[in-house]
Amino acid sequence: MTERLSARRLLSLLTDDFAELPPPGRQTAPDGPLAWPGYGASRARAAGRTGESESVVCGTGRIEGTPAVLIAFEFGFLGGSLGQATGDRLEAAYAHARAHRLPVVPLVATGGSRMQEGMLALTQLQRVARQSALTRAAGLAQLAVARDPTTGGGWATLGAGADVTLALPGAQIGFAGSRVRPPDADPAAYTAEAQLAAGSVDAVVAPEELRATLGHWLRLLTRPSGAPAPVPAPLGATDAPGSGREAVRRARAPERPRARAYLDAYFTDRREISGDRCGGADPDGMLCGFGTREDAHGTRTVAYAAQTGTATRPAGFRTAARLIRLADRLGIPVLTLVDTPGAANDAAAERQGVGPAVAELFGAVAAAGTPVTTLLIGEGGSGGALALAAPGRTWATPDSYFSVIGPEAATAILKRPPERADETAGLLRLRPQDLAELGVIRTSEQVFPGTGDRRS
Template structure:
């Protein structure tokens, strides 16, 4: 416990302007609501050791230029556990954030609920969940920074329930604390690194970088906009393909610019959202996050040219719903030969994940813009496309199915694949004429619109 930074030390890592909020007064019975023998003495010792009277410290501060409500757990006070007094403070912090339209940042370090208060302690999780839900309804971002340890109900509410979850390297993170796990449990599964790999946390952030990281996230998530983002300029070929197969060949060319190049050119800076919060991540197939484009925030979900995994679709749906709630416009980049269709993808719920992304796009009230930058392979690509505001680059195509597979389904010989590509009308200019895309973007930002 001695080597774990206190709540005040954690706050000093991220701000120099912390102003503590007034706390609700609670008059508890001797030794607490259960009359737990020695509870008052334990609290007195914790207070003497830490200088705090509860396991959380709440206040308002500027974090690298953005005003926010901060909640910091004091692990030295009864293991950072949640009791009724903790719930009072957390509920008051959320209420202040809502009343003053401020984002909320939680610096979490907790062992769970306070046993000396029994079920009354456990029900504080419901209070926190209700307060968090009210903040979501108010369209306020919530960010968690996971310190060591983050376990139990604190992880399952303020931690995992945040919009963005950052974690300090090496922190113990998991619902089960070290004393209640199965004896044969792999300790590596209960780490910040494992939670990022499993899609439950977004990124590892060293303590010395936490202030800057929180500052970037807070700035980006607190700048709503009602204008649709413009499509990026084309980075590859500028001339239109002559045939359908020419379009396919150019889209599949290994040297063609991919999502990372487009994102780097479009944003002056960006932060990444990672993981589907269901146990999976697809870092190689779907890039999601928020970036700064010409002074305003734009969210992005970009396929990377590989077959998209179910976790990738769920992460994109998570991104779009968060951006929609915060009023932030979204840019999507389509580039996939199609959804992953192996047995593992089916076991991971490929169909349900794609359906959920279709639903997120369809329900979004925030403006969405899509650019097809490479392969547009069937429904696995269309799920990411904005209806009525999709554009294409000259070195892309969009097809109901790959020409080779279309020929096979239609029982055509391999020699008919190129002719099938033409018949499918998958070139960018064909898509404009069909009304599937609005236009073809050029390298200078020009947009060649076609007839409907």
């Protein structure tokens, strides 16, 4: 279990210049709005133990050079619970962030809403959700850290509702706190590690790495750019395939460069997001995140969603859609790398909603206002590949193919004998040069030497 630090101690470790925002001036009745017996005395004891007058400390500071609004929960003050005065502070912090165009960093450690204030405490979650929505609409990033514990409404708003959510190792994280779970509940399901596996947090970060990690993320998420991401240079073959069969063989070759090789060559550094926030993750099939790119436009951030050559799971499509929507809100250009034989089509994928997941990604790409650049680097199998491709801004490497469906499946659908699959591959006109002639992709000397420049 990670050591539980006080709010101010944590802020001092993460920033060099933290300045607290003036707390709003709400006057709280001695025993609160419900006249709960002994509530005033409990608050006084909490203040004496912690030196705080409420369960959150809000202010501004620089993390590794990037200014931000920070919201640090003090768990020692009534379990970091949310009451009316907490809501006042949170609302003021978010309003300050929007007024000064600053990202928001909630450092969450809470047991949930404050019982002694009843429904008036619970409704603070609506205030928080509203402030988060306004901040999202303003194009400002929200980067949360889930500490121990992060439960109840604090997890369901400030934590899980952030654009990127990090967690400390071993932290208790879950909507249900330890005192209200079923008696037979598996405690391992309520941990940072379990939430990462379920796609609800993006990374588990060691305390000693938290400052550098937050600083890196803040730099990535606060560099908008209107220029499209450049097309990556091909890392494999440079000559055109002679036949459809040859195009398919090249794209399926084990030695062909895959997504990680392209990302390593393209970025100087990068950070991954993980999970669809719907209970799933596809870390082996879809790589998503943000990276630093040095190009003619200077040092800037490019978001990426890259298939790895396997069948893409529903969670992978949803994670890519999440990535593209986030990049769009923050004004960050997107690079997508297409490489999949198609969407996963097993029974589990159908139960997980593969059709709606593909539809969601199609919609995210279609609606994006930020420029999306696509490079086909391997197999382009049917709608599961096309969903990640930008209309009018897709290029292809010489060791790739794009097809309405794989040639073997097309052969079966057309009721041809299996031995005619190679012939079918030729008829499908799936080679990169065929796709360029059909106007499906764009070509350039950089990606496909000898083709000149063509635009769809």
